Amino acid sequence: MTTRKGIILAGGTGSRLWPITQGVSKQLMPVYDKPMIYYPLSVLMLAGIREIAMITTPDDQAQFQRLLGDGSQWGIALEWIVQPKPEGLAQAYVLAEDFLAENPSAMVLGDNIFYGHGLPERMARADTRGGGTVFGYRVSDPERYGVVGFASDGTVNEIVEKPDAPPSNYAVTGLYFLDETAPERARAVQPSARGELEIADLLESYRHDGALNVELMGRGYAWLDTGTHASLLDAGNFVRTLQDRQGTQVGCPEEIAFENGWLSVEGLRARADLYAKTGYGAYLRGLVRS
Numbered sequence: 001m002t003t004r005k006g007i008i009l010a011g012g013t014g015s016r017l018w019p020i021t022q023g024v025s026k027q028l029m030p031v032y033d034k035p036m037i038y039y040p041l042s043v044l045m046l047a048g049i050r051e052i053a054m055i056t057t058p059d060d061q062a063q064f065q066r067l068l069g070d071g072s073q074w075g076i077a078l079e080w081i082v083q084p085k086p087e088g089l090a091q092a093y094v095l096a097e098d099f100l101a102e103n104p105s106a107m108v109l110g111d112n113i114f115y116g117h118g119l120p121e122r123m124a125r126a127d128t129r130g131g132g133t134v135f136g137y138r139v140s141d142p143e144r145y146g147v148v149g150f151a152s153d154g155t156v157n158e159i160v161e162k163p164d165a166p167p168s169n170y171a172v173t174g175l176y177f178l179d180e181t182a183p184e185r186a187r188a189v190q191p192s193a194r195g196e197l198e199i200a201d202l203l204e205s206y207r208h209d210g211a212l213n214v215e216l217m218g219r220g221y222a223w224l225d226t227g228t229h230a231s232l233l234d235a236g237n238f239v240r241t242l243q244d245r246q247g248t249q250v251g252c253p254e255e256i257a258f259e260n261g262w263l264s265v266e267g268l269r270a271r272a273d274l275y276a277k278t279g280y281g282a283y284l285r286g287l288v289r290s
Helices: 038-046 061-068 091-095 119-128 182-188 199-208 229-246 253-259 265-274 279-289
Strands: 005-010 051-056 077-082 105-109 112-116 132-138 146-150 156-161 170-178 212-217 221-225
Touching: 005 038, 005 091, 038 105, 038 112, 038 119, 038 253, 051 061, 061 077, 091 105, 091 182, 105 112, 105 119, 112 119, 112 170, 112 229, 119 132, 119 170, 119 212, 132 199, 132 221, 146 199, 156 199, 156 212, 170 199, 170 212, 182 199, 199 212, 221 229, 253 265, 253 279, 265 279
Parallel strands: 005 051, 005 105, 051 077, 132 212
Antiparallel strands: 105 170, 112 221, 132 170, 146 156, 146 170
């Protein structure tokens, strides 16, 4: 029996956020009250994934390890992989091939935030399929993204990277559910003109074989890419507004682990005590009482 494993790609230089990311990885920057990396980590945990590979730059890995450890505090297992230099998103599958060990995977980009009721159910549907599944999100400026084109029957007939004439308004988000053939397919991808293994080319391999599916995220979902100063601020404001209004946390690994039965009451109480001086700790204490 195969088990879907997780990948978080948290490499890159974060040059679009310079100078604030010249001394620290972009994915360690705060998004309101939590490090950015908590949000994609939480997505994989919501999908029920407990074995996760963290792909980082050589320089940043120690900082990530100091923050996240081995994952046991959340009942998960983290494995650490170095990306010597950023050579495309599809490179992640080549780097993680030994970790995946012929298992299917779910990869999420370290600077993407997903939020919406029903997200775990959508990921559960993707988990039951063979081939590959991507998640499409309607945007007003699709020319900035990889875009899904649809045939008249609703099936995917193309994925185009940053097109001048977008075939639809649905961008491909940074969340990919791919089967066990992903590393082999990634190795067959030829570097693009910019010298990278493009994720669009990897997905095209699945589409060519009739094995690519798209889950469309509707109005009730938010997808935030925190790659610019403005979008980083917008993401923080979004999280703050939701949390203040609803009294709940967005992207809280302890809460997800507790609800999944991976973290005991004693373990949750220990995490709450660790953050005793913060609102985050108070929230965790509330979970213990409830």
